[in-house]
Amino acid sequence: MLTLLSPTKICKFLLIGLFVFFLPMVLSAQNIFPEKINICNTLNFCIDCGNPKATCDQFTLDYICDKINRKYILKDAYGSISFQVLVEPTGFSCVLSHTDVTNTPITVELIRYLNGNIWRPAIENGKPVFSSVVVVFRFAYGRISAQMQRVDLTELKPPGDPVIYNKKTVYANPSLKTYEFTTWTKYNSPLPDNVSRSCAIDKSDILWYASAKGITRFDGENFNAVNEFNSPFTSETAVSDITVDKDNNTWVYANNKMYRYNDAGWQIYDFKKFLASGVTRILHSRHGELLFTTKDGLVVLRKDKVVLLNKKRIPKLPSNNIYYAFDDSQKRLWIGTSKGTIMIDKEVITNFNTSDTPLKNVYISGAAEDEKGNLYFSLVDCNETAGDNDKEGIAVLKTNGRWLHYNDKNSGMPSNRVNDMLYDKNEHLLWIGTDQSGIVRFDMKDGWENYHNNNSAMPGHTIYQLVQDSKGVIYATTANGLLRLRKK
Template sequence: MNIRSLSLVFFLFTLSAAGGFAQNLFPQKMDACTPSKYCMDCGTPKATCDSFTLSTINDKINRRFNFNGGSGSITFQVLVNANRFSCVLSHTDVTKSQLSAELVIALNTCLWKPAIVDGKPVDASVNVVFTIANGKISGKMQRMDLAELKAPDNPIVYNKQYQYTNPSIKTYDFTSWNRYNSPLPDNIGQACLVDDTNVLWYATSQGLTRFDGSIFLPVNEFNSPFTATTSVKDMVQDKEKNIWMYANHAVYMCNKEGWKVFDSVHLGIPKPYRIVAAKTGELFFPSSKGLLIVRNGKVRLVDSKLIWQLPSDNVLYAYYDTRGRLWMGTDRGSIMMDKKQKVIEFNKSNSPLNNTCITNVIEDDKGNMYFTMTACKKPTGDNDEEGIAIMTADGKWLHYNDKNSGLPANQVNNILYDKFENALWIGTQKAGLVRFDLKDGWEDYTHNNSAIPGPNVVQIAQDSKGVIYGATTNGMFRLVKK
């Protein structure tokens, strides 16, 4: 049987008390077993089937199906009772394919070891994920972190004077995914990137995946230099459509020809904080030693020896704007150097960048620039020096924080200019996703009023059709304009 594509549909589920007895996890429920109660992935040791058993299932299914050109994954929730008998409770394939049916039979008839609690075997459910890649299927146990099943912490909104009516929220369809209702490797998102083909690359603390809008495509040892649990710290796509990543203390580049790996010796980049793709084709690697600029395989260092006005060699961010100006943020302040190499030291200015480090810069079509920043001398709690700074096309400065605007909190992780809506999307540390219409309309989207999985929005990306994706520490979300 030929499998070309496995289309999986997912939705959020709710759970009873974390760590206790729970309902079926996944959308496709099975009627073969109806237990009264069971714990989820509990016990020491936990319920399991050994690797030999899973290998036997893999071999049998690979002989039955042709997976060439296929991709995707299916996750099964299996009940293993105290007597070692198993029964699939639910799974993620709502298409009810023949493949899923045969995997259900295999999981129901193989040998299992029950979970042990207080020295006695108990009924417990466990998850098994089968992934299709490179012409074959492979299965493995997927352990659950019960702490991740708890509801996320409430948003921390420091802004007490602004009333959020969120008029635009009804104009978006919200969808979210986590590692228990989808093949997402982990709930803790670290970076996201939409490439030129509108495929989302999504990095978590326990693995990298791609998402084409309907199917998750795992990035692992079968199709990359990474393992299934590699932690990718940052990634960008350059002017030539190469994708660059930082992981395992090395820099990786991926294009249509394959992967290249550059360790710190060959590229001379010691543990960069970020990767920034300049519009000129250069790559910026901010680091504790200065700013490393890579072009055509050659590396040059920009530090305080080269620019004496640079407040510190500990460069956290850099950006090259459309007017040919270089912006650099360090742990002791920020500078800008224009095309004539004239340097502006913002610690000596009256701008919002005084005594702050630039952490992100974006531009709109009219020449306005938007900055996120962190205070150099950051006290405990909320700091009004942070927030969002705007330099208008005519050189005027604006500064928005949670005291003078509708910004819910001053700590900002990421910012995106939405050219389709002429609005800013702002990912905050603990106050959710903010939409700002660039006039006076501030909206705050959290898990309390939408399907966004948590209040800590790490990074935001947008595809060529206007679809917005976001990485949070509780899962991934997507916003589609209705």
């Protein structure tokens, strides 16, 4: 909720509507934001096209912001509004659409200012053309600021069809109607980038969304940027990985450095001698350790004591190149390397390359455990090949020691490459994020369901990470935006 105090009244409005919309192929004129304004006199324009593209001076946008800052008290204002502005060949402008679903007075005022600007039109083949551009106004720290945001046309195109290798299973998806899908992108929200391979939920149910173009925090209603004003990072720092540990510390790996955030603020951890080759994953254990996967081994941090697990320390480790690690409720440590997987149970080490299990000659890339102690592992073939690989999929270790292996040939898995898994203790089922086929809902009693952009309100079919808050709400980072999956 954004509160704007004027000399005469208080205006409250939600900057970002919670909506899902799909965009057609961007080959012709279209309004890209949900709030349409039907006053412009053309149906023929391209989106952010031309060389050069349509633009106006930053001085002009700063002037608009100055007018708003002088008129309104923005102390408690936060969020953003995006406007799609049509720029005519003559340089005159007209707002086509925007993201403020409540159409508040400040939005009306911004539209008036934008419509009164003189712009430099886009040029194509030496001639000025009709083109639309995006301007984003952001509210933070008691002020409004603005900048143009260039549109990536590939991100506006539909994500394409999911790849379903499983041709035998008919997905009735009876539970689909019981969920509410909401999607945010950088075009309908302050999300820094549509692609995120890493996110985390802290104990206040704040989602930390990390991307190659910055970090933002989301409390379920509002986005708050993590930038140079409140952190060691800029608004466009490329973040490699992020997690929240057992003690509610947020750990961020960026700029080849490790950072920790808690109530005391930000702190840099100097692990250079252990992390010289760089960190690929930050993982937290249920027993309090932090696990950093590197090409030189697994770095374990516990109460400021650092230990490096590598082939020198553990000769049975197949490789120093660590991809994933997981400790289960029995304090067994599972380590996936580029050349296979091992499990350390006190002093006993099991190398699965010599076993007759689904883990033979594969490495684990993710893991989950249910309340009964059954373990679930996503698998990647050590000799990775293009296309579908039946050695991959999901391996399950039952509490009785029995192994199961699910792939798209013997189960309801739509495809075999899995990016992440989440065990839902509220519904007692497994959520699986696939690389090509969307999300899989695996209910051990009722079977398999598969949700993607062709059968649901999902933004796409590539799922990178799944997290869940204390209320059971699931967030998924994808190649096409941030997805929230909430029980109705």
